Amino acid sequence: xxxTVIEVSGVGxxxxxxxxxxxxxxxxxxxxxxxxxxxxxxxLAQRKNFGEDDESVLWALRDVDFSVRQGxxxxxxxxxxxxxxxxxxxxxxxxxxxxxxxxxxxxxxSLLEVGTGFHQxxxxxxxxxxxxxxxxxxNREIHQRFDEIVDFSGIEKHIDTPVKFYSSGMKVRLxxxxxxxxxxxxxxxxxxxxxxxxxxxxxxxGKMDSVKEKGRTILxxxxxxxxVEGLCGRCILMDGGTxxxxxxxxxxxxRYREGSLLAAESEVLGAxxxxxxxGRLRFTDVRLNYGGGVYAGExxxxxxxxxxxxxxxxxxxxxxxxxxxxxxxxxLDNRIQGRPLSAHRGHGTLVVELxxxxxxxxxxxxxxxxxxxxxxxxxxFNAATMIVLEKDVYGSGLLPQANxxxxxxxxxxxxxxxxxxxxxx
Numbered sequence: 001x002x003x004t005v006i007e008v009s010g011v012g013x014x015x016x017x018x019x020x021x022x023x024x025x026x027x028x029x030x031x032x033x034x035x036x037x038x039x040x041x042x043x044l045a046q047r048k049n050f051g052e053d054d055e056s057v058l059w060a061l062r063d064v065d066f067s068v069r070q071g072x073x074x075x076x077x078x079x080x081x082x083x084x085x086x087x088x089x090x091x092x093x094x095x096x097x098x099x100x101x102x103x104x105x106x107x108x109x110s111l112l113e114v115g116t117g118f119h120q121x122x123x124x125x126x127x128x129x130x131x132x133x134x135x136x137x138x139n140r141e142i143h144q145r146f147d148e149i150v151d152f153s154g155i156e157k158h159i160d161t162p163v164k165f166y167s168s169g170m171k172v173r174l175x176x177x178x179x180x181x182x183x184x185x186x187x188x189x190x191x192x193x194x195x196x197x198x199x200x201x202x203x204x205x206g207k208m209d210s211v212k213e214k215g216r217t218i219l220x221x222x223x224x225x226x227x228v229e230g231l232c233g234r235c236i237l238m239d240g241g242t243x244x245x246x247x248x249x250x251x252x253x254x255r256y257r258e259g260s261l262l263a264a265e266s267e268v269l270g271a272x273x274x275x276x277x278x279g280r281l282r283f284t285d286v287r288l289n290y291g292g293g294v295y296a297g298e299x300x301x302x303x304x305x306x307x308x309x310x311x312x313x314x315x316x317x318x319x320x321x322x323x324x325x326x327x328x329x330x331x332l333d334n335r336i337q338g339r340p341l342s343a344h345r346g347h348g349t350l351v352v353e354l355x356x357x358x359x360x361x362x363x364x365x366x367x368x369x370x371x372x373x374x375x376x377x378x379x380x381f382n383a384a385t386m387i388v389l390e391k392d393v394y395g396s397g398l399l400p401q402a403n404x405x406x407x408x409x410x411x412x413x414x415x416x417x418x419x420x421x422x423x424x425x
Contacts, residue, residue: 004105005186005217006068006091011100013061013086013241060086061241064100070185071215073208075228075249077256078238080273084221087238088112088188091219106185106217111175120164124155124174127163131178145181152207153177154200169375173200180207186217199374205231223276225253225381257365257382270307275380281308281315281343282377283368286384294386296400297393297409300357304350304368308343312372315341317350320367321359321386329359329407358409361390362402 061083068074076084089095090102092110118127128149132142150159153173155166163171179187187208208218208231222228228235228249235252237245239259245252270284285305288294302319319332332352334341341350366384371377390399393409400409 003069004067005070006105006219007101007103008064008066008091009101009103011061011064011087011090011097011102012059013083013090013095014098015058015060059241061090061097064241064243066236066243066246068217068219070217071212072234073212073218073220073232075232075235075252076219076221076238077223077225077228077235077252078244079256079259082238083241084238085112085190086241088190088219088221092188104186108186108188109179109182109184110188110190111179112188112190118163118171118175121162123162124150124159124166127174128178132182137182145183149174149177149181152181152203169200176204176207180204180211184216186219187211188219190221201227223274223381224379225257229253269380269383270305272380272383275378277371277376277378280310280377281306281312281370283370283380283383284347286366286368288384288386293389294357295389295391296361297356297358297391300354302352302354304352305347306343306350306370306378307347308345311345312343312377314372315343316371316373317341318369319352320369321364322367323362323364323407327407329364357388358411359388360400360402360405360407360409361388363387 064083064087076087078084086095088110089112090097091104092108092112094112119130122130125146128146129139129142132145133139150156153170153176155170155173158166158170163174166174176189179189189208205227208220212218212231218231220228220231232249234247235245235249236243237252237255245255268284269286270282275282283304283306285303287303287305289299289301290303294300304317304319316335317333318335320328321330322328332354343350364386365382366386367379367381368383369376369379371379392399394412
């Protein structure tokens with residue numbers, strides 16, 4: 001196998017917006033059917049003359065260039081609509097590029113959507129064999145790996161049930177198990193693990209680590225920056241269908257979160273689409289100290305508005321404060337603190353009171369997570385910004401400073417000089 005297993009050169013993908021008007025009579029529909037070949041030929045000819053300003057044209061990708069070496073774990077991050085999924089579909093040969101070329105060396109196994117490639121009327125067992133055959137495995141090879149696939153998925157009791165009766169979580173369990181256990185040279189994974197429960201997500205990340213240790217190549221798309229940072233050695237940031245950054249994971253995450261912050265400041269939280277989770281509960285607004293100032297050492301009051309589509313009797317909420325887009329400095333978690341919560345269907349507000357905010361004056365980003373012990377319902381990065389203002393906490397006339405006194409403001413200490421005993425003459 002060549003050292004470079006994926007080569008993408010000048011790739012662009014163009015779509016035509018809009019749809020043909022449909023006749024509302026049987027005679028009109030028959031006429032459209034007869035003239036369809038001619039109309040289709042005309043549209044194909046027109047596509048060659050699409051201009052840059054043609055409003056009927058959408059470039060989902062444009063001038064994308066990068067290469068991936070064997071054994072490399074490449075992360076792809078970007079906001080919704082940045083072109084990540086379109087790029088992965090081209091690499092998986094689901095759709096061809098409009099312009100440019102791709103070169104792939106090795107067998108590709110991809111997991112782009114929940115249950116992609118599954119036949120809904122076939123059982124889980126049948127779909128395992130069908131997917132294996134599509135990927136080029138013999139019936140004997142699939143038999144050898146079947147028990148391991150089913151055991152990893154954790155759905156042994158339902159393996160002979162038609163897939164159409166599976167929940168979304170069961171589908172993603174089986175789909176990931178098939179994709180990861182068919183021993184591909186290149187594994188492509190889109191943001192599907194957000195559907196699974198927390199335990200299975202950790203199990204999947206562990207499996208990808210083992211695939212990486214075997215020298216396989218992984219392309220990983222996720223909005224979970226912690227997973228990207230822990231798994232990937234290099235990261236590409238997509239923006240507007242182009243490669244905005246290609247380099248270190250830290251650099252890509254920093255730019256991604258900076259863009260998220262700018263978007264968050266101009267968009268209502270409830271309208272944000274760059275979030276993940278089951279969706280039974282979604283945060284819609286964040287307020288700090290009733291809209292007043294937040295001062296170092298003073299109490300902090302957080303009000304989190306949410307909308308729930310179902311009752312959640314055992315709700316878990318985590319509020320993460322980070323600095324410089326990467327450094328997590330504090331997390332408030334009701335489960336760790338032994339404070340049970342519940343949410344009822346409809347609109348509600350969660351009020352969190354912190355007796356003293358002992359953080360150094362600086363700008364902090366707030367990430368929100370809500371769910372249960374098994375399912376994440378809502379996870380949103382950069383939900384709000386908190387500016388901690390300076391205050392003479394100790395009454396000394398001096399102020400603690402960021403990048404000089406750490407992250408936290410400790411309680412006042414007792415300071416005194418130890419007594420010195422004179423030596424004996």
